[in-house]
Amino acid sequence: MAELAETYQKLYSRYGPQSWWPTSYGLRPWQWEVCVGAVLTQNTGWRNVERALANLAGARCLTAVDVLKIPASGLQALVRPAGYFRQKAQRLKSLAELVLAFGSVGSFLRHVTRERLLAVHGIGPETADCILLYAAGRPEFVVDAYTRRAFSRLGLLTGNESYGQIRQMFEAELPRDARLFNEYHALIVRLGKELCRKLPNCIGCPLRNSCMYGREVG
DNA sequence: GGCCAGGACACCA
């Protein structure tokens, strides 16, 4: 499966560095903003997440302590643009509780385990891996809907693999390097946004003229 | 008006 390393090189050549994760709303510390974004982006476009982050910043709800202090109804109103606002407000409070159980965001990121994150109601495997990779800087590969779609299109996945199977596939072949995993996931999302969702053999596929494997995609 | 977006969980067979 050397294709995964080769695919990364081709995506990087095509799109260049993506430099995820954007943190520019002033939540503190910036790693907490990544954690909040990871929850808010669940099944939601990033533009709507940005509206919610701007609301939080505007209301000076900047830290995990602030999230615990604010009434649920107030937090719901702030995150409303990101959708599922009742669920996500509760999930942010649960995550803030876990963070503060470690004393600080820094301590939380150094010591929290993946299992401890997954034990939080509303934190699933992708959200947990996003937090570990993008906030804690740990080499945990993030799998999402784009990964399934793009690599199924390339014939490297059937589309029926579990989250853990896909994650293991990437982590087994690639060097465990957080910067690599960071860029790779972001590049996959960039590619995924260009792939036509409705037509598996779409002639407009961006891979058509620089196909990873020297053949038509589909 | 329908479809989709950087998921997770409850419920059921």
Added chain:
DNA sequence: TGGTGTCATGGC
């Protein structure tokens, strides 16, 4: 264990 329904907003 796998399939299905639910949660919700905003852009196109």
